[in-house]
Amino acid sequence: MSSRRQWAAVRIRWRIFAFLFSFGLIAYAQRTSLTIAAERMMPDLRLTQLQIGWIEQAFVIGYALFQVPGGLIGQVLGARIAFTLFGVVAFLAIMAVPVAPVLLSGTLLFAVLVAAQFLLGAAQGGVFPVSNGVFEAWFPVRQWSLVQGVQSMGLNLGAAMTPPLIAALMQSVGWQQALAWSSMPAVLVIVLWAWYARNSPREHPAVTESELTELAELADAQPASRFSWRRLLHVIAHRNTMLLALSYLAMNYSFYLISNWCFLYLIQQRHFPVLESGWLSMGPPIAGGLGAGIGGVVTGRLCRKLGPLWGFRLVPLVSLPLAGLLLLLAMHTESAFVAVAALTACFGCIELNEAAYWATSMAVGRSDSMMVGGVLNTGGNLGGIIGIPVVAWLSGHHAWGTAFAIGSLCALLAALAWLAIDATQLVTGETSGQSGEEPLRTAV
Numbered sequence: 001m002s003s004r005r006q007w008a009a010v011r012i013r014w015r016i017f018a019f020l021f022s023f024g025l026i027a028y029a030q031r032t033s034l035t036i037a038a039e040r041m042m043p044d045l046r047l048t049q050l051q052i053g054w055i056e057q058a059f060v061i062g063y064a065l066f067q068v069p070g071g072l073i074g075q076v077l078g079a080r081i082a083f084t085l086f087g088v089v090a091f092l093a094i095m096a097v098p099v100a101p102v103l104l105s106g107t108l109l110f111a112v113l114v115a116a117q118f119l120l121g122a123a124q125g126g127v128f129p130v131s132n133g134v135f136e137a138w139f140p141v142r143q144w145s146l147v148q149g150v151q152s153m154g155l156n157l158g159a160a161m162t163p164p165l166i167a168a169l170m171q172s173v174g175w176q177q178a179l180a181w182s183s184m185p186a187v188l189v190i191v192l193w194a195w196y197a198r199n200s201p202r203e204h205p206a207v208t209e210s211e212l213t214e215l216a217e218l219a220d221a222q223p224a225s226r227f228s229w230r231r232l233l234h235v236i237a238h239r240n241t242m243l244l245a246l247s248y249l250a251m252n253y254s255f256y257l258i259s260n261w262c263f264l265y266l267i268q269q270r271h272f273p274v275l276e277s278g279w280l281s282m283g284p285p286i287a288g289g290l291g292a293g294i295g296g297v298v299t300g301r302l303c304r305k306l307g308p309l310w311g312f313r314l315v316p317l318v319s320l321p322l323a324g325l326l327l328l329l330a331m332h333t334e335s336a337f338v339a340v341a342a343l344t345a346c347f348g349c350i351e352l353n354e355a356a357y358w359a360t361s362m363a364v365g366r367s368d369s370m371m372v373g374g375v376l377n378t379g380g381n382l383g384g385i386i387g388i389p390v391v392a393w394l395s396g397h398h399a400w401g402t403a404f405a406i407g408s409l410c411a412l413l414a415a416l417a418w419l420a421i422d423a424t425q426l427v428t429g430e431t432s433g434q435s436g437e438e439p440l441r442t443a444v
Contacts, residue, residue, distance in 0.1 A: 011211050011214075012201065012204055012206050012207045012211060013138040013139055013201065013211065013215075015196070016134065016138050016197060017135075017138070017139075017147055017150075017151075019083075019189065019192070019193050019196075019197060020131050020134060020135075020151055021150070021151055021153075021154040022154070022189045023083060023086075023087065023127055023131075023189065023193075024127065024128070024131070024151050024152075024154040024155045024158065025154040025155065025157055025158035026087075026158060026185065026186045026189060027090070027124045027127055027155070027158065028154075028155040028156070028158035028162070028285075029158035029161065029162045029182065030090060030094050030120065030124070030183065030186070031059060031120070031121075031124070032158065032162040032163070032166075032259070033094070033162050033166050033178075033179055033182060033183075034055070034056065034059075034097065034117065034179075035056065035260050035261075036162060036163050036166040036167060036170075037097075037166055037170065037175040037178060037179055038052045039170075040170055040174070040175040041175055044101075044175070045101060045109065047110070049392065049395070049396050050392055050393070050396055051110060052392075053388055053389055053391075053392025053393075053396075054114065054389075054392075055110075055113050055114055055117050056117065056260060056388055056392075057384075057385065057388045057389055057392075058114040058115070058117040058118040058121065059117040059118065059120055059121040060121060060256075060381055060384035060385050060388055061118060061121065061385055062117070062118035062119060062120065062121025062122040062125065063121030063122070063124055063125050063381050063384075064121075064125070064377075064378050064381035064382055064384070064385055065121075065122065065125070065378075066121070066122040066123075066125030066126060067125050067126070067129055067373075067374040067375070067376075067377045067378040067381065068129075068232070068236075068371065068374035068375060068378060069125070069126070069374075070082075070086070070122075070125040070126020070127070070129055070130065070374060071126060071129030071130060071132075071133075071370035071371050071373055071374030072232075072370070072371065072374070073085070073126055073130075074126055074129060074130030074133055074370050075133065075370045075371070078199035079130050079133060079134045079137075079197065079199050080193070080194070080197045080198060080199055082126060082130050083127070083130065083190075083193055083197070084190060084193060084194040086123050086124065086126055086127055086130075087123075087186060087189070087190035087193070088190060089119065089122070089123035090120055090123035090124055090186070091183060091186050091187065091190070092119075093116050093117070093119040093120035093123060094116075094120055094179065094183050095179075095180060095183060096112065096116040096119075097113060097116050097117075097179055098175070098176035098177065098179045098180045099176075099180075100112045100113060100116065101176065102176075125374075125377075126374075128358070128373060128377055129370045129371070129373035129374035129376075129377060130370055131151065131373075132358065132361060132362055132365070132369040132370050132372070132373035133369055133370040133373075135147050135148065135362065136362055136366070136367075136369050137199070137200045137201070138200070138201060138215070139215075140214060140215060142300070142304075143300075144300075144359045144362050144363070145296045145297075145299040145300035145303065145355045145356075145359040146296045146297060146300055146355075147296070148296055148354060148355040148358040148359050148362075149292050149293050149294070149295050149296015149297065149299070149354060149355035150292070150293055150296055151292075152288075152289070152292030152293075152295075152296070152351060152354035152355070152358075153289040153290070153292045153293045154289075155288075155289075155292070156285040156286065156288035156289030156292060156351060157285070157286075157289050158285075160282045160285035160286045160288075160289060161282070162182070163282055164282055165178075165182060166178050166179070166182060169181065169182065201215055231368070231371075232371060234427070235365070235368050235371045235372055235375065235427050236371075236375050238364075238427040239420075239422075239425075240360075240364045240421055240422060240423070240425055240427065241361075241364070241365075241372055241375050241376070241427060242375075243417050243420055243421045244357060244360060244361060244364075244372075244375075244376050244379070244421060245375050245376050245378060245379025245380070246379055246417055247316070247357075247379075247413075247414045247415075247417035247418060247421070248357055248376055248377070248379045248380035248383070248414070249379040249380060249382045249383045249386075249414075250383065250410040250411070250413045250414035250417070251320060251350060251353065251380070251383065251410065251411065251414035252379075252380040252381065252382075252383030252384060252387070253383040253384075253386065253387040253406065253407055253410040254323060254324075254327065254346070254350055254407040254408075254410055254411050255347075255350055255380075255383065255384075256383060256384040256387045256388060256391075257327075257387060257391055257403060257404070257407045258284050258343055258346065258347045258350075259284070259285070259347070260384075260388065260391075261391050261395065261403075265395070265400060266336075266340070283340060283341075283343070283344035283347075284343055284344050284346075284347035284348075285347065286344075287344045287345060287347050287348030287351075288347045288348055288350065288351035289351070290348060291319075291347070291348035291349065291350070291351040291352040292351040292352070292354045292355065294352065295315055295319075295351065295352035295353060295354060295355045295356065296354075296355035296359075298315060298352075299311065299312060299315055299355045299356050299359065300355070300359075302314055302315070307424075308360075308363060308423035308424055309422060309423060309424055311423075312356045312359070312360045312363075312418075312421070312423045313356075313418045313419070313421065315352055315353055315355075315356050316353045316356055316357075316414070316415055316418045317415050317418055317419075319349040319350070319352040319353060320349070320350070320353065320411045320412065320414050320415035321411065321412055321415050322349050323346045323349035323350050323411045324407070324408035324409070324410075324411035324412050325408070326342045326343075326345050326346035326349065327342070327343075327346055327404045327405075327407045327408040327411070328404070328405070328408050329342040330342035330343050330346065330404060331400070331401045331404040331405065331408075332401075350411070356418075357376060357380075358373065358376070360421065360423045361373045361376045363423045363426075364423060364425060364426050364427055365426075365427055366426060366427075368427055372427060383410070387406075390403065390406070391403045
């Protein structure tokens with residue numbers, strides 16, 4: 001078979017998935033780049049470590065505040081327009097960081113950097129809630145855990161490649177050009193998405209009847225396009241929605257601890273040089289990417305064997321306490337390389353759970369999965385809003401051990417919440433299978 005025929009034989013849903021994979025990778029590369037550039041930004045712009053913490057905090061605040069609005073934008077406007085809008089605004093926001101110091105200085109510059117990161121967070125806020133709705137519309141239920149896990153691999157690949165890339169570019173062309181040039185691939189992805197993507201399989205001219213037949217179970221499961229405050233409040237107040245968000249909040253303290261602060265921790269506490277720290281900082285996100293992919297496969301298989309109740313619970317109940325123990329090991333070991341290994345393994349254990357959280361939000365949300373995903377990720381990013389200033393203050397006072405101990409406790413609390421999460425209960429109040437969906441035991 002020629003390469004052209006092989007391309008034509010690929011299901012359109014996997015091409016749509018490739019775009020979402022790329023958007024996730026780019027999003028994490030954009031958010032990680034500032035944490036790496038911070039090492040040079042601080043002396044060049046006369047910023048303190050606490051000010052860098054507030055700049056990073058601005059991203060997380062914008063990101064958290066726009067999770068639910070971003071999901072609503074996706075449900076009302078459709079994923080094609082929403083992702084195009086998100087991508088353009090995020091690109092402009094990230095480019096403002098290297099451009100602003102050319103024109104401004106002092107307090108005004110700091111304010112612009114804070115505003116740019118807030119805007120970047122707001123633009124990226126809808127990426128993963130809207131991805132929920134795209135996966136629901138384009139993929140059979142049995143593949144939900146798989147696509148969520150593999151997309152999370154893309155996020156971690158973006159985070160993994162960014163430290164050495166930005167560190168190397170900073171060494172040769174400076175931090176401003178490093179940020180600018182590393183952002184250019186996003187333009188191509190945005191343009192191609194706006195041209196090729198559609199909101200549902202039936203709208204896409206290249207989708208065949210055979211692929212539509214495979215997706216017949218989803219024919220009536222399109223995202224709810226009409227907004228009402230009553231519907232939103234019902235989704236937010238549902239027990240599963242709240243428990244998922246609270247558990248994700250606790251887990252993401254540990255996530256942000258490693259993803260945002262690992263580079264500076266290796267320099268300040270373990271005394272690695274900048275370039276070596278950049279390469280060693282690749283370890284956790286690579287492990288996270290592998291963990292996310294493995295977690296997607298394992299969670300799907302557990303759901304098929306045990307049903308959704310325990311199929312979704314088991315991975316978090318095992319991996320999150322283990323992540324907490326690994327943080328304690330990193331804190332107490334005298335070996336710098338053992339600490340790096342422990343942090344790497346810890347991040348892998350944390351990311352094992354992404355498929356369980358996101359596929360559960362789809363399972364309980366169904367046509368409201370964008371909104372449920374928005375609430376879920378709002379909770380997750382509250383973990384960053386709480387954690388980033390805490391870690392910034394503690395690390396500024398050389399109390400990294402306390403920051404790690406808090407992360408260990410949060411991982412345990414996140415695991416315990418899963419004992420009360422019931423993936424068989426939809427936010428509509430029904431039990432899965434009552435409203436015509438394929439039972440999750442055989443489908444996830």
